[in-house]
Amino acid sequence: xxxxxxxxxxxxxxxxxxxxxxxxxxxxxxxxxxxxxxxxxxxxxxxxxxxxxxxxxxxxxxxxxxxxxxxxxxxxxxxxxxxxxxxxxxxxxxxxxxxxxxxxxxxxxxxxxxxxxxxxxxxxxxxxxxxxxxxxxxxxxxxxxxxxxxxxxxxxxxxxxxxxxxxxxxxxxxxxxxxxxxxxxxx
Amino acid sequence: xxxxxxxxxxxxxxxxxxxxxxxxxxxxxxxxxxxxxxxxxxxxxxxxxxxxxxxxxxxxxxxxxxxxxxxxxxxxxxxxxxxxxxxxxxxxxxxxxxxxxxxxxxxxxxxxxxxxxxxxxxxxxxxxxxxxxxxxxxxxxxxxxxxxxxxxxxxxxxxxxxxxxxxxxxxxxxxxxxxxxxxxxxx
DNA sequence: AAGAGTTAGTTGGTCGGCCAAGTAGCTCGA
DNA sequence: TCGAGCTACTTGGCCGACCAACTAACTCTT
Numbered sequence: 001x002x003x004x005x006x007x008x009x010x011x012x013x014x015x016x017x018x019x020x021x022x023x024x025x026x027x028x029x030x031x032x033x034x035x036x037x038x039x040x041x042x043x044x045x046x047x048x049x050x051x052x053x054x055x056x057x058x059x060x061x062x063x064x065x066x067x068x069x070x071x072x073x074x075x076x077x078x079x080x081x082x083x084x085x086x087x088x089x090x091x092x093x094x095x096x097x098x099x100x101x102x103x104x105x106x107x108x109x110x111x112x113x114x115x116x117x118x119x120x121x122x123x124x125x126x127x128x129x130x131x132x133x134x135x136x137x138x139x140x141x142x143x144x145x146x147x148x149x150x151x152x153x154x155x156x157x158x159x160x161x162x163x164x165x166x167x168x169x170x171x172x173x174x175x176x177x178x179x180x181x182x183x184x185x186x187x
Numbered sequence: 188x189x190x191x192x193x194x195x196x197x198x199x200x201x202x203x204x205x206x207x208x209x210x211x212x213x214x215x216x217x218x219x220x221x222x223x224x225x226x227x228x229x230x231x232x233x234x235x236x237x238x239x240x241x242x243x244x245x246x247x248x249x250x251x252x253x254x255x256x257x258x259x260x261x262x263x264x265x266x267x268x269x270x271x272x273x274x275x276x277x278x279x280x281x282x283x284x285x286x287x288x289x290x291x292x293x294x295x296x297x298x299x300x301x302x303x304x305x306x307x308x309x310x311x312x313x314x315x316x317x318x319x320x321x322x323x324x325x326x327x328x329x330x331x332x333x334x335x336x337x338x339x340x341x342x343x344x345x346x347x348x349x350x351x352x353x354x355x356x357x358x359x360x361x362x363x364x365x366x367x368x369x370x371x372x373x374x
Numbered sequence: 375a376a377g378a379g380t381t382a383g384t385t386g387g388t389c390g391g392c393c394a395a396g397t398a399g400c401t402c403g404a
Numbered sequence: 405t406c407g408a409g410c411t412a413c414t415t416g417g418c419c420g421a422c423c424a425a426c427t428a429a430c431t432c433t434t
Binding site: 228232241242243244268269271272275276279294295296297 | 388389390391392393394397398399400
């Protein structure tokens with residue numbers, strides 16, 4: 001699959017410090033991706049900690065600052081997260097005083113969420129923090145390279161979204177079959 | 188929903204479906220990165236589930252298959268994870284029967300870990316699964332583009348590692364100062 | 375109007391991941 | 405020798421994230 005083993009290009013793959021197991025050679029890019037993402041998240045966590053936020057929460061707040069009060073389902077859609085995840089995150093944000101939740105008069109099962117004033121004060125800090133992190137992460141990359149990276153990531157995202165949607169559609173019916181298919185070797 | 192958007196090349200940045208909040212414009216690439224990584228991890232989880240593994244565990248197993256019995260500290264170093272994370276992961280892997288843990292005779296505080304036979308049987312499955320996932324994720328990317336992506340990710344990883352190391356070194360002494368520095372505006 | 379089906383949120387449980395704090399064991403210097 | 409310090413690992417607690425299962429409410433059909 002990767003004929004790249006030999007020649008000059010292999011050097012790009014021979015990365016910083018991580019000695020990757022041979023069994024992972026089937027997915028070098030995915031491996032790098034997870035790794036980098038974890039580092040990025042950890043770095044974000046470190047910065048966010050000074051504001052009393054946990055990574056992920058700032059995204060929720062951003063949407064609230066952006067759009068004002070929103071229904072929880074809207075947030076779920078925007079963030080692409082599991083409903084239960086958002087529920088719990090909002091409970092914590094509420095308890096931290098960053099967010100207020102009230103019933104939607106128009107739909108008695110829905111919940112409206114809005115940022116409190118205390119939450120609003122975080123806006124600048126979070127914005128600054130994001131640019132800081134961006135600079136830290138992508139230092140040494142030219143704008144063109146960043147654009148390139150962004151483009152590539154976008155295409156990967158499209159792929160993964162498509163996969164996910166596909167599995168949702170036809171995998172739902174008979175999960176046992178799909179389980180069997182992966183383990184017993186469709187190929 | 189995506190390609191149809193239309194005209195320009197700037198469209199690569201204007202991604203698939205995620206309407207990102209303006210507050211996140213300070214970190215578009217980082218944002219895309221987290222997003223993609225989450226999708227990737229979720230996809231991996233879906234595939235791994237058929238094998239009774241959770242994402243992350245397969246990496247541990249890979250290292251064990253690769254190197255044979257290893258000390259826990261070695262795994263921690265290789266994976267770049269927190270010791271406590273590895274401890275708990277191994278406890279679960281042991282309970283699942285994929286792994287065996289025994290005291291190191293040479294160092295009574297250390298623990299040796301090795302894959303069981305049941306674990307060994309997973310090797311092929313996991314390897315196949317990784318290549319499957321890799322193909323799903325990066326379909327439509329030429330080998331050159333994958334190499335490019337890998338290279339960019341490698342550079343980002345280097346940046347983040349350096350940052351982390353730097354913070355470890357001089358941030359440890361006075362965490363209050365570093366907290367102040369991020370919140371009160373270095374810029 | 376009544377029931378089927380869908381949507382909105384919640385709860386409970388499990389994992390990976392982190393930090394903080396603590397214990398056992400090794401090491402090295404005074 | 406013996407205590408200071410480091411290393412290896414564990415425990416507890418917290419979060420994001422998932423799935424599964426459930427309730428409440430809206431909707432749409434019949």
